[in-house]
Amino acid sequence: MANQIDPTVGNNLHALVADQARTQQSNNESNRRSAPPAAATTAPSDRVQLTETATLLQNLEKQVAAMPVVDTQRVEAVRGQVEEGRFHVDPERVADKMINLERMINAGS
Numbered sequence: 001m002a003n004q005i006d007p008t009v010g011n012n013l014h015a016l017v018a019d020q021a022r023t024q025q026s027n028n029e030s031n032r033r034s035a036p037p038a039a040a041t042t043a044p045s046d047r048v049q050l051t052e053t054a055t056l057l058q059n060l061e062k063q064v065a066a067m068p069v070v071d072t073q074r075v076e077a078v079r080g081q082v083e084e085g086r087f088h089v090d091p092e093r094v095a096d097k098m099i100n101l102e103r104m105i106n107a108g109s
Contacts, residue, residue, distance in 0.1 A: 050058075082089035 078087060
């Protein structure tokens, strides 16, 4: 069984696609001509209103950003106590802090 190949079928398809493209282009051009200019339309206005809490948070963020990461006075005070042998570690307080931290971590997950 042999299939006949008609050379005009491909040409007809190309012609049909070309005609559709010309029609679409013509429609687009006429739509552009009939559409009102962009400047004539009313532009939407965007507005943002911050709550008092948001404003307070922004101010706090600025204050925290301005603060140094390390409290150098506290570091020097502890360093002096360690060097002089006066720095005392309270093991119960350290244990309590570790337990509280573990509870916070577990509550978050």
